[in-house]
């Protein structure tokens with residue numbers, strides 16, 4: 001099976017992890033801060049807080065922004081469930097903003113319409129979590145302007161988008177939002193096995209997230225409620241979790257980071273080849289915006305359901321050992337979320353339409369042209385039969 005995504009592990013990666021295994025620290029040592037610094041510097045952000053997953057990073061970002069009961073977080077329905085769940089962990093509620101039919105990213109016009117209505121109803125969101133779908137930036141200039149006008153905070157879910165650019169700068173500068181979150185799951189652009197990171201330009205948010213990642217405990221006397229009893233002293237001042245990344249993971253991440261630009265470049269080469277070789281098929285190829293450079297986590301094609309049965313194409317591809325997938329089932333359609341959606345439901349026509357025809361083709365940096373030719377051949381046959 002050619003998977004839709006997978007990691008690449010080099011001998012350097014293996015050596016980096018083994019070196020940590022032979023060292024004094026498996027956790028809470030020097031490598032995690034080094035990895036955090038390296039990602040922050042790569043992105044041009046002031047601070048980075050590593051966590052054991054992007055889901056954890058999203059959770060501590062929500063907590064650090066004070067999201068809680070009575071608050072709303074809005075996000076795109078076309079995302080992984082984790083982007084919505086982080087709000088529910090905080091006791092807040094979730095609502096969704098429909099996508100743009102071309103980019104499949106959260107639509108800024110739909111956002112503005114929904115904000116106008118929410119202001120009238122007195123239920124403006126506290127946090128918006130735009131998702132850089134498939135690795136392509138949302139229209140952050142517009143989203144940011146709306147955040148200034150309506151007073152919500154922004155967590156960019158950039159799980160797909162490390163190595164991407166927007167308006168000439170890396171995703172992760174946090175120029176257009178409070179926190180940016182990356183995922184290092186093996187199907188993403190670079191991996192630590194499991195892992196994630198939250199970037200911010202706010203020292204206060206970074207401090208809070210670092211504390212929440214580790215039980216809400218501080219060893220910093222300036223954060224304590226009284227004088228320390230001695231050098232051993234610590235205080236728990238928040239209810240935190242254990243969301244720490246291990247040294248092993250950080251070593252793998254650091255080693256992978258050195259190949260990030262190369263990985264994104266290889267994904268672009270593959271995307272250009274797909275674009276050429278699939279141009280004659282009656283399917284919609286992924287749109288690339290002019291205001292940025294995608295990290296190309298996914299290569300989602302769209303099959304018009306009125307002309308072709310997506311499910312049949314999916315099954316034929318799988319029978320040809322091509323690991324196609326569907327990203328994503330709209331989160332509002334998940335039973336858990338349906339039970340918790342309150343108020344009248346807004347419609348999400350663009351998300352519905354996208355979901356009805358979506359199919360992600362294999363896309364990963366180590367995919368060979370031979371493998372890609374197999375995907376192309378199988379797809380050509382699948383859509384013609």
Ligand SMILES: *Cc1c(COP(=O)(O)O)cnc(C)c1O
Pocket residue numbers: 053054055056079080082083131157159160182183184185194195196
């Ligand atoms: C993968 C992913 C996550 C969760 O990442 P983990 O590191 O697996 O927790 C969150 N949001 C999006 C959009 C993702 O693709």
